[in-house]
Amino acid sequence: MRKISYWVLSTISTVVLLFSYHTSTSGPLATSSTTSQQPVVSSATSTSGSSTSGTVDESGGSSSSSSGSSSSGSSSSKASASSTVTGSVAQTRWGPVQVELTVANGKITKVSVVQYPNGNGKDAEINSYALPILVQETVDAQSANIDMVSGATVTSDGYVQSLQSALDQANL
Amino acid sequence: MNPGGTTYRRVEQVMGMPISLALRGQHADDVRADAAWAAALASLREADRVFSTYRTGSVISRLDRGDLALADCPAEVAEVLAIAEQARVESDGAFDVRRPGEDGTVRLDPSGVVKGWAVQRAAAALAVLEDTDFCLSAGGDMVCRSQSPTSPGWRIGIEDPHEPGRIVAVVPVRNGAVATSGTAHRGDHIEDPRTGKAPAALASVTVIGDDLTWVDIEATAAFVLGDGAATWLAGRAGRTGLIVYADGRTELVGSAEDVC
Numbered sequence: 001m002r003k004i005s006y007w008v009l010s011t012i013s014t015v016v017l018l019f020s021y022h023t024s025t026s027g028p029l030a031t032s033s034t035t036s037q038q039p040v041v042s043s044a045t046s047t048s049g050s051s052t053s054g055t056v057d058e059s060g061g062s063s064s065s066s067s068g069s070s071s072s073g074s075s076s077s078k079a080s081a082s083s084t085v086t087g088s089v090a091q092t093r094w095g096p097v098q099v100e101l102t103v104a105n106g107k108i109t110k111v112s113v114v115q116y117p118n119g120n121g122k123d124a125e126i127n128s129y130a131l132p133i134l135v136q137e138t139v140d141a142q143s144a145n146i147d148m149v150s151g152a153t154v155t156s157d158g159y160v161q162s163l164q165s166a167l168d169q170a171n172l
Numbered sequence: 173m174n175p176g177g178t179t180y181r182r183v184e185q186v187m188g189m190p191i192s193l194a195l196r197g198q199h200a201d202d203v204r205a206d207a208a209w210a211a212a213l214a215s216l217r218e219a220d221r222v223f224s225t226y227r228t229g230s231v232i233s234r235l236d237r238g239d240l241a242l243a244d245c246p247a248e249v250a251e252v253l254a255i256a257e258q259a260r261v262e263s264d265g266a267f268d269v270r271r272p273g274e275d276g277t278v279r280l281d282p283s284g285v286v287k288g289w290a291v292q293r294a295a296a297a298l299a300v301l302e303d304t305d306f307c308l309s310a311g312g313d314m315v316c317r318s319q320s321p322t323s324p325g326w327r328i329g330i331e332d333p334h335e336p337g338r339i340v341a342v343v344p345v346r347n348g349a350v351a352t353s354g355t356a357h358r359g360d361h362i363e364d365p366r367t368g369k370a371p372a373a374l375a376s377v378t379v380i381g382d383d384l385t386w387v388d389i390e391a392t393a394a395f396v397l398g399d400g401a402a403t404w405l406a407g408r409a410g411r412t413g414l415i416v417y418a419d420g421r422t423e424l425v426g427s428a429e430d431v432c
Contacts, residue, residue, distance in 0.1 A: 129343075129345065129348055129380045129381065129410070129411070129412045129426070130343055130344050130345070130380075130412065131343070131412045131424050131426055132330055132341035132342065132343040132378065132380070132412065132413070132414040132424060133341055133342050133343065134340065134341045134414075134422060134424070135339060135340065135341060135342065144327075144329050144339045144342055145327060146327045146328060146329035146339065146342055147179065147194055147307055147326045147327050147328065148192065148194060148307050148309050148314055148316075148326060148328050148329070149309075149312060149328070149329045149330075149331055149339070150309075150312050150313065150314060150328050150329070150330050150331065150350045150351065150352040150378055151312040151330070151331030151333070151336065151352050151354065151376070152312065152331070152333060152352060152353065152354030152355055152376055164190065164192055164309065164312070165183075165190070167181070167192075168181050168183045168192055
């Protein structure tokens, strides 16, 4: 499938690109930050418009979006010229942080964390959020193995009946 | 740190709603956690003192009555009103903190901004806990943080608006915020500022993004936009979401393009 090959090519080229950008980080940081766990198939040049997607990670793991769509290397003739810039290491209260920007046509198309406090950059992309995973039939909080509940604003009065109170009491 | 370790929970009632905290890791259940929790609650209570429309002596009530000039208000009042104005413009008026009161005069009620803003601000008090993950929820809207790549992250259940107490979807969030707007618990409390009517097309909207201030605003605006919610949300960069329609249909919003 063309789209998949675009994604693979652009990812590979991004990885190569990253290797060519020598950062001060040690080890496998750069590569792990660009290969997302759940590639969402998309063309190498991202377009605006409807972005509703049915791609859902049923495994429940992180389905962080594909970096392939935004980190255009040079895999496709459609891809515009882009460059990758790695920032200097910033010290934060959590440890050193280093950020990499991908810029195309003067716009930042991607932000990745190449060095993350306490370890590698796995799952550390900024502004990359998983899609909610629909459950087949609605389930109760216990079977869904969840930590918190998001719902219409619960007032103190309604809280007694709310799921969150069950979670708070369960102290899972 | 013990990433898969016990989750410790605390609850307090502030601003008329339950504030729930879940902590994991090194300072999940010690005096540091006690101090951070106290600081977070103090931050929320301070926001309530300044912004509560129920307190006639609050800064925002005095500002609304004209007893106080904006220049004499604390700086965060201007900050919140600036966010509100940006939200009004970007939602074409679907979100507005100024709307007609019962007597026809325009009233200022920035509660729709303040809640998310205040919780996002309060979360900073918890971020000082080294090697400790937290999830801070105010009545179903929350800030999540994972301090280590080995952290399991937080699994957030999205409540079924048609059947409160049950889960319609789950979203894993390591660092970010989740907000849901709907009518399940309080009835028709969301009003379209353009018409004064309660929107009816949707049962709930959940938005996931980096900052609770904005995902909370966006969930409210999207709920008001009704059938236009999915299109509008898709245009908000870096967001994912779930829309549950009044007829029970669900629609996921967000894809790889939104990462840009």
